[in-house]
Amino acid sequence: MKQILAIGLIVSGFAFGQVKKDTIEKEYKLEVTPFKAEKKEKPLPLSRKGQVFVFYGWNRGAYSNSDIHFSGNGYDFQLNNVSARDKPTKFGIVYFDPSWFTVTQYNFRLGYFIKDNLALVLGIDHMKYVMKQEQTVDFSGHISDPKYAAMVQNGQVDLSDGQFLTFEHTDGLNYENLGLEKYKNLVHKKNIDLVWSYGAGLGFMFPKSNVKLFGNDRSDRFHVAGMGTDLRSSINMVFWKNWMLRAEAKAGYINMWDIKTTLNNKPDKARQDFVFGEVLAGIGYTFNTKKYN
Template identity: 90%
Template sequence: MKNLLVAGILMSGIAFGQVKKDTLEKEYKLEVAPYKAEKKEKPLPLSKKGQMFVFFGWNRGAFSNSDIHFSGNGYDFQLNNVSARDKPTKFGIVYFDPSWFTVTQYNFRLGYFIKDDLALVLGIDHMKYVMKQNQTVDFSGHISDPKYAAMVQNGQVDLSDSQFLTFEHTDGLNYENLGLEKYKNLVHKKNIDLVWSYGAGIGVMFPKSNIKLFGNERSDRFHVAGMGADLRSSLNMVFWKNWMLRAEVKAGYINMWDIKTTLNNKPDKARQDFVFGQVLAGIGYTFNTKKYN
């Protein structure tokens, strides 16, 4: 009996020791098991913080009529309800040759997503503004030079012969702007996404105005002339994950209070404000600044 008791104690000790050993080994294996990082899927385009895009395209513009006020040595007058148009370049190789890209009415965008679906966008809108030459407009004010004062008849002046004034922002009506844009994915397929955006921007007007007033030498230089603001909306088709086709509409307000009208830093200047509309289209590329598996 005593021998049986001793044998039982020995057997239970061995069994308990084996269970304890197995338990410790399992706990140890759990502790030293290698850590596997959670797999990060590449996000939808134009949707996540840290994404960027670049874009280049071309535009057509339209402008409301505006009152243009001129002041300088010997004159201070206003032309009322002046109409203008844009000046698109005839389609050809000029649209694709980098050495000639400033000749066209172009747009550039650089966007960075500061939050999910919200991008800060730096833009350059190179529009062209040309006063319609064949028009007669209302005149108010005075001109001391009898030659040009005589061109005013019954409170109006005929601009059609170009002797009184030619007035353009064709190199161009440059709107350098910073905007915020909200993005929403509408369609998500294997190789195609359709993304809608809307937003607003504000910026400075940096035109190169081509102006010839009263037969003076033409003013033709870049100058910060005022400010602009806009509302915009776009449709973006992203294909092959990174390439982007973009179509955008924009409406805004421009106020330029310091337009240079003569050379040699004379005090002569003009001011005007107007509403503009713009449609544009082009191609871009979107990419991530963060790595995804």
């Protein structure tokens, strides 16, 4: 009997010990299980596929010297190393009055994001180009009209009095272009984003050239005159989710081979090519903006 009791105590003690051991191990395992924090959703970039933006601003431009070749009935000549400048309108209400917006050197952009951070941008750059009147330039070629041929002295012609030539694209040097731009978020906050972009563009030149050559009636009409291309970069500050301030710089090349120099249908025309630089700034608005704070 004592032996049976002893065996029962041993078996029960062993079972109790096992239960206790299992319980302790389970409790221990529960205690050492690390706590997994919930993953917060990473803020998405401001610029996303399907987003659209519009922009309007104003520019200042600079142009390299260029050779301008003139040809027509009775003349075929080139003026070498001609310098030019832009023609900014004096600051005032004209910059904000919609009925006068074409008077200023303005810029328009319409952008559509075809992929996250990659946008197609349709642009109009209304620049102004004015040949500097107070200059003497090198001349090569021939003029049959003795009055204007006599103005050429020692292979040069003085343009100062405007009798020989006035030449400008002031209504204006219109660069209609399509660009591809890459965007990168630099700063991402609740109510403000700073976005950098860079890209390139290609388009056609649609100037309204104001040209008066040899005392003829001034040519003053819109005409597709050539092509242009550019590299550009911009800084965009987007605030309150939709409003945008944009500052942009670009450098490019313009080649115009069919500039109208008279009002009639004669074959009178000019051609020139030059490098240009442009800085612009203005305000825009974004549509279909998807932003997570």
